[in-house]
Amino acid sequence: xxxxxxxxxxxxxxxxxxxxxxxxxxxxxxxxxxxxxxxxxxxxxxxxxxxxxxxxxxxxxxxxxxxxxxxxxxxxxxxxxxxxxxxxxxxxxxxxxxxxxxxxxxxxxxxxxxxxxxxxxxxxxxxxxxxxxxxxxxxxxxxxxxxxxxxxxxxxxxxxxxxxxxxxxxxxxxxxxxxxxxxxxxxxxxxxxxxxxxxxxxxxxxxxxxxxxxxxxxxxxxxxxxxxxxxxxxxxxxxxxxxxxxxxxxxxxxxxxxxxxxxxxxxxxxxxxxxxxxxxxxxxxxxxxxxxxxxxxxxxxxxxxxxxxxxxxxxxxx
Numbered sequence: 001x002x003x004x005x006x007x008x009x010x011x012x013x014x015x016x017x018x019x020x021x022x023x024x025x026x027x028x029x030x031x032x033x034x035x036x037x038x039x040x041x042x043x044x045x046x047x048x049x050x051x052x053x054x055x056x057x058x059x060x061x062x063x064x065x066x067x068x069x070x071x072x073x074x075x076x077x078x079x080x081x082x083x084x085x086x087x088x089x090x091x092x093x094x095x096x097x098x099x100x101x102x103x104x105x106x107x108x109x110x111x112x113x114x115x116x117x118x119x120x121x122x123x124x125x126x127x128x129x130x131x132x133x134x135x136x137x138x139x140x141x142x143x144x145x146x147x148x149x150x151x152x153x154x155x156x157x158x159x160x161x162x163x164x165x166x167x168x169x170x171x172x173x174x175x176x177x178x179x180x181x182x183x184x185x186x187x188x189x190x191x192x193x194x195x196x197x198x199x200x201x202x203x204x205x206x207x208x209x210x211x212x213x214x215x216x217x218x219x220x221x222x223x224x225x226x227x228x229x230x231x232x233x234x235x236x237x238x239x240x241x242x243x244x245x246x247x248x249x250x251x252x253x254x255x256x257x258x259x260x261x262x263x264x265x266x267x268x269x270x271x272x273x274x275x276x277x278x279x280x281x282x283x284x285x286x287x288x289x290x291x292x293x294x295x296x297x298x299x300x301x302x303x304x305x306x307x308x309x310x311x312x313x314x315x316x317x318x
Contacts, residue, residue, distance in 0.1 A: 074117075149202075149204065150187070152204040153187045153188065153202045153203045153204045154186060154187055154203075156202075156203035156204045156206065156207040156208075157184075157185065157186040157187055157188075157203040158186070159203075159207055160184065160189070160203055160206065160207070161184075161186075165206075165211055165213060165216070166181050166211070166213050166216065167181065167184075168181050168182070168183065168184060169181060169215075170213055170214070170215045170216065171213070171214040171215050171281065171282060172191070172211060172212060172213045172214070173211070173212040173214075174191070174201055174205065174206050174209055174210075174211055174212075175205065175209045175210065177191060177193075177199050177201060178191075178193065178194070179191035179192050179193040179194060179199060180192045182198060185203075186203075187202070187203060188200050188201060188202050188203055189201050189203060189206060214281050215281060215282075219279065219280045219281055219282065220253070220277060220278060220279055220280070220281060221277070221278055221281030221284060222275060222276065222277050222278070223275070223276050223278060223284045223287060223288050224273055224274070224275045224276075225273070225274040225275075225276075225288060225291055225292060225295070226263070226271055226272070226273050227242075227271070227272060227274070227292075227295060227306065228266060228268070228269030228270065228271045228272075228306060228307060229269060229270055229272065229299070229304055229305065229306060229307070230269060230270075230304075230305035230306075230307045231269070231270060232305070233270065233304050233305065234304075235262060235270065235272075237302065237304070238260075238272060238299075238304055239260040239261075239262075239272065241295075241298050241299065241302055241304065242260040242272065242274045242295060243258060243259075243260050243274075244298075245274075245291060245294045245295055245298055246258035246260075246274060246276045246291065249276075249287065249290065249291065251278055251279065251280070251283060251287050252276045252277065252278060252287070253276075253277040253278065253279055256277045257277075258274065258275060258276040258277070259274075259275050260272060260273070260274045260275070261273055261275075267309065268307050268308070268309045268310050269306075269307045274291070274295070276291070
């Protein structure tokens with residue numbers, strides 16, 4: 001692709017990005033502006049306002065309350081969502097919270113917004129909130145058995161938000177599920193496995209189960225490679241060769257330094273273990289594979305035998 005073509009494509013993409021931003025601005029602010037201007041016009045035009053009030057009064061009182069309650073619900077919900085989408089990110093960015101905490105707080109504010117809008121709408125409709133509270137308390141006993149899992153997951157999500165056992169991008173293991181944290185919701189957490197599948201785990205399972213976080217404090221970690229050598233091998237030479245291989249890899253840290261020890265006199269071999277610390281544990285599979293390949297090559301070059309299990313079978317003759 002020639003430079004003029006690249007320049008033209010970049011200019012087009014920049015223009016398209018600006019158009020999308022303008023569309024989002026118009027979509028967010030034009031509709032409220034139209035509604036406000038319409039209401040101002042209705043209030044300032046006495047004849048139109050009188051006709052509108054007469055039209056509303058033609059309905060019965062319950063119908064008027066129902067319409068007003070719906071309008072109040074939609075208006076408050078819209079204002080709260082506008083506040084959450086515009087002001088809250090600025091506040092959260094100033095607080096320097098982690099992305100996972102920001103998403104959890106935003107999700108919690110979404111539920112609170114709907115709840116507040118519903119309470120205001122019911123109050124405008126004429127529902128006694130005290131009586132409603134008693135009714136909810138009575139129903140919660142019966143619904144608690146059916147909704148206990150949902151409530152448990154919701155509370156577990158709040159605990160995860162405050163305790164922060166992991167964050168987005170961490171490598172975690174939950175029971176038999178392993179992967180990178182993709183998204184943290186108030187009810188569940190999404191993991192992206194190494195097969196690129198998304199696994200949704202209820203937050204209650206994370207709180208109540210065993211959780212392993214490989215990258216909670218930092219991305220570093222340790223790997224161990226076990227290999228067996230023949231009984232006629234020079235163990236000092238074996239350990240030095242293994243350490244030289246580990247130290248020559250730039251992904252292996254020098255502090256803590258790698259180590260090599262003899263672990264077992266097995267049936268057919270003497271087992272040694274090479275332990276290395278990595279700066280990024282996410283690379284452990286690749287580093288381990290590379291070190292094993294180089295160990296096999298180095299042992300072959302130095303005449304160090306890697307034996308395989310041998311069995312002696314005796315056949316008795318009648």
